[in-house]
Amino acid sequence: DSGVTQTPKHLITATGQRVTLRCSPRSGDLSVYWYQQSLDQGLQFLIHYYNGEERAKGNILERFSAQQFPDLHSELNLSSLELGDSALYFCASQQGSGNTIYFGEGSWLTVV
């Protein structure tokens, strides 16, 4: 158990819909990262939050957004969903720069 909690574990939704993925980082970790892993692709960095503020954006679509709340949990919002958005979405947390990054178990999103 990495200590990073993601919900829901599995989600099936229709095209055009909107979903929210939730992440609780490890106790004491200020950084939260979101990654997307599609079947035929590696892990793609989406976005990084540190103590409530956005630190970096990767290959995140404009239809996607995220935030980190004062209690440090984070949410990834995916809207106007397309079939190609079907993927495993990982949240990862880190105490500070250079420390090990720990992953949650991921949220499986299937868009039908």
Place this chain on the structure above:
Amino acid sequence: AQTVTQSQPEMSVQEAETVTLSCTYDTSESNYYLFWYKQPPSRQMILVIRQEAYKQQNATENRFSVNFQKAAKSFSLKISDSQLGDTAMYFCAFTYSGGGADGLTFGKGTHLIIQP
């Protein structure tokens, strides 16, 4: 920007054998960290081993060890006495030590199959 290359898409060995997975990276930085993560069929990402670039000594964790060659920008993972439970995707990853806001940069992975 840094890149991580894993040149072996798939490897297969017999149980109890030793196997080495290759990883090379490209960066202009001198202070960074390298990791190997394991992703079994459950798809969970599990940290296997970590190496600080400033350390010359190679990291080891039980049956797992690395061969870190900083000048060559090479970071291979050796698994000794391989077990069936080692079957997984293995990802090599890189992050800067001085505030890498992008977090980890991953290679495309090596699918390791341990045969009984």
